[in-house]
Amino acid sequence: xxxxxxxxxxxxxxxxxxxxxxxxxxxxxxxxxxxxxxxxxxxxxxxxxxxxxxxxxxxxxxxxxxxxxxxxxxxxxxxxxxxxxxxxxxxxxxxxxxxxxxxxxxxxxxxxxxxxxxxxxxxxxxxxxxxxxxxxxxxxxxxxxxxxxxxxxxxxxxxxxxxxxxxxxxxxxxxxxxxxxxxxxxxxxxxxxxxxxxxxxxxxxxxxxxxxxxxxxxxxxxxxxxxxxxxxxxxxxxxxxxxxxxxxxxxxxxxxxxxxxxxxxxxxxxxxxxxxxxxxxxxxxxxxxxxxxxxxxxxxxxxxxxxxxxxxxxxxxxxxxxxxxxxxxxxxxxxxxxxxxxxxxxxxxxxxxxxxxxxxxx
Amino acid sequence: xxxxxxxxxxxxxxxxxxxxxxxxxxxxxxxxxxxxxxxxxxxxxxxxxxxxxxxxxxxxxxxxxxxxxxxxxxxxxxxxxxxxxxxxxxxxxxxxxxxxxxxxxxxxxxxxxxxxxxxxxxxxxxxxxxxxxxxxxxxxxxxxxxxxxxxxxxxxxxxxxxxxxxxxxxxxxxxxxxxxxxxxxxxxxxxxxxxxxxxxxxxxxxxxxxxxxxxxxxxxxxxxxxxxxxxxxxxxxxxxxxxxxxxxxxxxxxxxxxxxxxxxxxxxxxxxxxxxxxxxxxxxxxxxxxxxxxxxxxxxxxxxxxxxxxxxxxxxxxxxxxxxxxxxxxxxxxxxxxxxxxxxxxxxxxxxxxxxxxxxxxxxxxxxxxxxxxxxxxxxxxxxxxxxxxxxxxxxxxxxxxxx
Numbered sequence: 001x002x003x004x005x006x007x008x009x010x011x012x013x014x015x016x017x018x019x020x021x022x023x024x025x026x027x028x029x030x031x032x033x034x035x036x037x038x039x040x041x042x043x044x045x046x047x048x049x050x051x052x053x054x055x056x057x058x059x060x061x062x063x064x065x066x067x068x069x070x071x072x073x074x075x076x077x078x079x080x081x082x083x084x085x086x087x088x089x090x091x092x093x094x095x096x097x098x099x100x101x102x103x104x105x106x107x108x109x110x111x112x113x114x115x116x117x118x119x120x121x122x123x124x125x126x127x128x129x130x131x132x133x134x135x136x137x138x139x140x141x142x143x144x145x146x147x148x149x150x151x152x153x154x155x156x157x158x159x160x161x162x163x164x165x166x167x168x169x170x171x172x173x174x175x176x177x178x179x180x181x182x183x184x185x186x187x188x189x190x191x192x193x194x195x196x197x198x199x200x201x202x203x204x205x206x207x208x209x210x211x212x213x214x215x216x217x218x219x220x221x222x223x224x225x226x227x228x229x230x231x232x233x234x235x236x237x238x239x240x241x242x243x244x245x246x247x248x249x250x251x252x253x254x255x256x257x258x259x260x261x262x263x264x265x266x267x268x269x270x271x272x273x274x275x276x277x278x279x280x281x282x283x284x285x286x287x288x289x290x291x292x293x294x295x296x297x298x299x300x301x302x303x304x305x306x307x308x309x310x311x312x313x314x315x316x317x318x319x320x321x322x323x324x325x326x327x328x329x330x331x332x333x334x335x336x337x338x339x340x341x342x343x344x345x346x347x348x349x350x351x352x353x354x355x356x357x358x359x360x361x362x
Numbered sequence: 363x364x365x366x367x368x369x370x371x372x373x374x375x376x377x378x379x380x381x382x383x384x385x386x387x388x389x390x391x392x393x394x395x396x397x398x399x400x401x402x403x404x405x406x407x408x409x410x411x412x413x414x415x416x417x418x419x420x421x422x423x424x425x426x427x428x429x430x431x432x433x434x435x436x437x438x439x440x441x442x443x444x445x446x447x448x449x450x451x452x453x454x455x456x457x458x459x460x461x462x463x464x465x466x467x468x469x470x471x472x473x474x475x476x477x478x479x480x481x482x483x484x485x486x487x488x489x490x491x492x493x494x495x496x497x498x499x500x501x502x503x504x505x506x507x508x509x510x511x512x513x514x515x516x517x518x519x520x521x522x523x524x525x526x527x528x529x530x531x532x533x534x535x536x537x538x539x540x541x542x543x544x545x546x547x548x549x550x551x552x553x554x555x556x557x558x559x560x561x562x563x564x565x566x567x568x569x570x571x572x573x574x575x576x577x578x579x580x581x582x583x584x585x586x587x588x589x590x591x592x593x594x595x596x597x598x599x600x601x602x603x604x605x606x607x608x609x610x611x612x613x614x615x616x617x618x619x620x621x622x623x624x625x626x627x628x629x630x631x632x633x634x635x636x637x638x639x640x641x642x643x644x645x646x647x648x649x650x651x652x653x654x655x656x657x658x659x660x661x662x663x664x665x666x667x668x669x670x671x672x673x674x675x676x677x678x679x680x681x682x683x684x685x686x687x688x689x690x691x692x693x694x695x696x697x698x699x700x701x702x703x704x705x706x707x708x709x710x711x712x713x714x715x716x717x718x719x720x721x722x723x724x725x726x727x728x729x730x731x732x733x734x735x736x737x738x739x740x741x742x743x744x745x746x747x748x749x750x751x752x753x754x755x756x757x758x759x760x761x762x763x764x765x766x
Contacts, residue, residue, distance in 0.1 A: 023626070025711045031727030055546065056711030057722040072611035076629075076710035220728040227518040248517055 022051045024279055028081040030057030031220065032243050036299035037081070039317070041287040048286070051279065062086060066095045066269055075269050078280045081130070084123050084263040085342055091126035096267040097277070098125045104281055106289035108308035117290070117306045121263055123342060128288050129265040129305035131296065134328035134337070135173050136259035138226055138241040139233035141251045152258035153181035155233060156205065158212055166222045166234030169215035171356035172345060173235065173260050176338060178205035180258060190344045199352060203359045215360070226252050238328050242301035246319060246326070256333040260340050265305065301326040367477045369469040377418070377466045378411050384462055385410025388455060396442075414463045424464055432456040445527045505740060512537055512733035519728055537734035547731065550719035556630065557705075557715060558698040561637035565694040568638070569645025570687055574679070576646070577653045588646070595643040599703045606636050607707040626712050633709045637701060641694030648693065652686030685754065692750065696743075 026042070028034045034055055042053045058065060062082050069075045082090065090096040099105070101122060105114035115122065121129040139149055144161055154161055155177070167174050179189050179198065182205040192198035206213075214231055216222050222236035223244045233255065244250045266288070268280045286292065293304035294312035301323060304310060313323050324330055328337075386407035393402010413434075417427040432453055439452020465471055475484060515534040516522055524532025541547045572591055576584045594602055610632040617628045656679065664674040680687075702717040709715070716735065723732050 023712070027711075029726055030722050031729075054711045056714070057726055058711075060725070068607065069611075072608050074611035074615055218725045220726060224518055224520075224728045227516070228520050 022049075022279070023054060024051060024078040024276070024283065025054045025056055025076060026079045026081070026283075027056045027058050027062060027077050029059045029219075032300055033239065033302075036296050036302075037287075039299050040296035041283075041292055044292070045283060045286050049282075051283075063089055063095075066090060067093070069269070070095055070271060073271075075271050077269055078272065078276055079283055080267050080269060081264065082267055084127060084129070084265065085345065087127035087265065087267050088124045088342065088346065090267055091124045095270055096126035097270045097272075099128055099268070099284075101128075104285065106285055108290050108306065110308065112308060117308050119307065121305050123263065126267050127263075127265050128267070128284055129263050130288065130293065131264050131302035131305055132261055132329055133264060133302045134238045134256075134259040134261050135168070135235055136238050136241070136328070137233050137235050137255040137257075138222070138244065138252045139255055140226060140229060140231075141253050143229060143232040148253065149233065149255055150257065152177055152255070154255075156181045156209055158209055161232060162212075163232035164212050164214050164225075164230060165209065166214045166216050166225050166231045166236075168235060169217045169360070171352045172349075173340075174206060175199070175202040175352065175356075176260070177258060178202040180338075181205060186338065189338075190341050193352075194344070194348065199355055203355070206359075223248075226250065238326075239300045239302050242326050246316070246321065254333070256328075257336050258338050259328055259333070260338045261328065262340050263305065264302075297323050297327070301328075303327040303329040367472055367475060369473050372467060372469050374415075374418070374467075377463065378414060380466055381410045381414045381459070381463050382407040385459060388459075410459055410463075413459070414467075417460070417463065418467055428457070428460050431460040435459075447526050447528060508733050509737050509740075512730055512737045514730050514733075517729060519730060519733070537730045538738075540729075540731045541734050541738070544731070546714075546719060547735070550714045550716045553713055554699055554716040557633055557637060557713070558695050560634045561641055561698040562691055562695040564634065564638035565641030565645050566687060566691045569642040569690060569694070570649050570683075572642070573646045573649035573653060574675075577650060591646055592643045594640050602640075603704045603707040606639075606704060610636060610708050629710050629713045633705055633713045633715075636704050636708045637698035638694075640701065640704065641697050644693035644697060645687070645690035648686045648690035649683060650686075652683045656682055688750065688754075692747075 026037075028037055034057060038055070042055075046052055056077065059081050062080050063086050066075070066077070066080070069077070080096075087096065091098070101115040101118065102113055105118075105128065107113050108117045118129055121132070123129075137149075137152070137155060141148065143163060147160075149155070149161060155165055175193055176189050179192055179202050180186065182201060184192050184198075184201075193202065214225060214234075216225070216234070216236070219237050219240050222231070222234035223240050225231040225234055226244060227248070227250050238254070238259065241252065241254055245252050245254070266284055268277065268284065272280065288306075290306055290308045291312065293306050294309040294314075296302070297304055297309075297313045298315070298317040304313065310329075313327065315321060316323055325332065328334065386403040389402040389404070389406015389409075390399050391402070392406065393399045396402065413431065417424075417431070421427045421430075433456070435452040435456030436449050437452070439455075440446075440449035443449065443452070471488065472479075472484060475487060479487070510525065511519055511521065513533045513535065514520070514522065514525065514537070515532050522532050526532075541551075575581060576588055576591075578584075581587070614628045614632050617623045617631070618625060623631075660678055660682075661674050664678045665671075669677065699715075700717055701715070702721050705713065705715050705718055706721075709718070716739075720732050720735060723729055
């Protein structure tokens with residue numbers, strides 16, 4: 001009994017100091033991405049306000065968890081980092097609160113309103129965009145021969161580039177790339193993909209390389225496979241490839257052709273107490289202003305979502321290299337980009353997912 | 363008994379196929395690593411047979427051929443493997459295959475066995491040992507592989523060429539440094555050290571009481587009660603976790619809202635209680651098992667001498683069932699310390715435990731810090747179990763229970 005009492009006393013002693021300071025829980029993706037947010041947003045915010053921030057790396061299951069929390073009446077998260085598609089779902093289900101960009105977000109330094117500064121990237125009423133990232137390919141420079149791949153269709157060319165490739169274990173992006181390389185024009189891709197024949201066409205194209213594909217499900221898989229030399233090329237988020245190439249110094253290079261842009265940003269869960277909601281909004285106001293978004297690019301190669309942040313992007317905090325050429329939005333990298341169609345995938349995702357999984361199992 | 367068995371030379375018809383099988387088995391691994399398993403098997407078998415024939419029939423000098431063989435495979439390993447590590451493997455293999463050849467040829471394998479065993483029994487005697495060795499290898503290797511990787515100088519789960527050459531530049535302690543300096547890892551380590559011991563104390567107290575109560579023959583429906591108490595061990599964890607999530611959410615809301623406790627404190631209470639529930643079945647099972655051997659007349663004797671039930675419990679019953687209580691407590695501790703599913707559901711980020719951090723770390727960022735942590739945990743577990751075992755032996759010795 002004595003030990004139990006001591007143990008309880010110890011816990012209380014450990015818990016008590018945390019109770020004094022204000023705290024908020026911010027959910028994100030973990031890894032290098034969370035680290036960039038810690039450096040660019042959390043640390044300055046804590047220094048300014050004294051609010052301590054706890055990281056929860058649960059963004060991957062944010063939608064499911066928010067649903068469960070909402071049902072249990074116990075929302076423990078204050079601000080959540082999600083991709084745009086998830087933000088739309090959460091907004092539709094009433095699990096995220098609506099944001100008015102003009103009153104709740106900071107204006108640009110030159111006075112441009114937040115709504116104009118973010119422009120088209122405000123894809124949902126609940127979503128505050130933070131970065132533009134792209135899903136693209138990296139290849140092992142030492143394993144692809146003398147003529148490195150330059151086109152997305154080189155991924156499908158197993159004769160010229162024999163070896164394994166890694167692709168994400170879901171239809172999104174893969175189906176589009178397959179159609180592009182099967183002769184479908186860029187502007188027609190989603191029209192074709194809407195028809196069952198088009199879906200079969202894409203799967204038939206993927207069938208030609210199926211034996212050479214290793215499927216990944218976590219963003220860290222492709223970097224690991226590339227570093228191991230288990231694959232000669234693979235798709236992943238461009239920031240991960242930047243880290244493999246520039247920070248880890250692996251023999252890997254970028255294949256920017258037909259990179260697919262997507263957005264990532266914040267939502268505030270619905271149903272917070274008034275006090276916590278005020279706190280969350282205060283954080284959002286701070287963390288999404290022009291300077292803070294530009295600061296994040298010092299730590300990871302994702303493009304800031306505000307137009308006014310772009311000129312402020314500087315050098316990498318540790319390596320001292322210019323970050324602008326590593327942004328997916330840099331003109332040299334963005335010669336041929338592909339726009340991810342949210343509405344299309346919102347409508348067709350379940351059907352195509354089922355078809356894709358059945359094809360995988362064949 | 364052992365040395366009495368006469369040994370004699372065996373015909374080559376027995377030696378050669380067996381040596382070929384061993385050589386082929388080793389060749390399979392070398393061949394697979396170099397692209398063709400089948401070719402490896404053939405070359406390995408052929409090499410072993412030819413060398414065996416040369417040594418036994420032509421050279422006829424065991425000591426000399428031993429050194430020739432070791433040197434030969436060492437050089438082969440160095441030339442074809444390209445490094446110190448393959449050369450060492452070559453040396454070891456060279457010694458082994460030579461020893462194996464002569465062990466068979468001279469019939470030494472029978473030397474330590476009873477003279478009347480049939481060939482079948484001899485074969486089984488050695489197969490049994492090989493099978494046991496293989497099981498042991500498959501259990502231990504995954505743990506051992508992790509350890510050198512945790513000293514990797516790169517941020518990937520990869521044996522780099524530098525590491526395979528045993529080049530010091532390929533090794534570093536930076537992942538250990540990361541574990542000890544990184545806030546996230548330190549916080550989750552601290553959380554695990556808070557949650558696991560408290561949960562263990564609760565499960566041990568409640569589990570022991572339950573086991574003692576349920577061992578009384580007059581308790582009605584004790585089998586049904588037992589089944590309910592054990593159920594957290596049997597029900598799939600994900601299902602109990604979902605149930606616990608909703609159950610403890612309500613309790614947590616009530617504690618925060620009505621009783622006015624701090625949010626973080628309530629979070630710890632929820633996780634500790636959930637883990638205690640998971641640990642209780644282990645304590646009940648181990649304590650029940652020790653109670654089977656407990657002599658009831660001792661409690662009656664104690665009562666006869668005027669001891670009240672509480673004194674009897676602590677002075678008579680507890681010391682005797684202590685081994686069961688301790689091993690149950692160890693299981694409860696490990697359950698809580700290793701648990702990831704329930705804490706993911708019930709806990710919030712301020713209660714992030716070590717397994718949770720490892721789980722997200724593995725999924726979002728494959729960082730060898732996880733391997734460094736795993737190595738540290740393995741070391742701690744070995745120390746912990748060794749200490750408990752030593753204490754147990756010491757107390758047995760003190761109580762005169764073991765002959766030594």
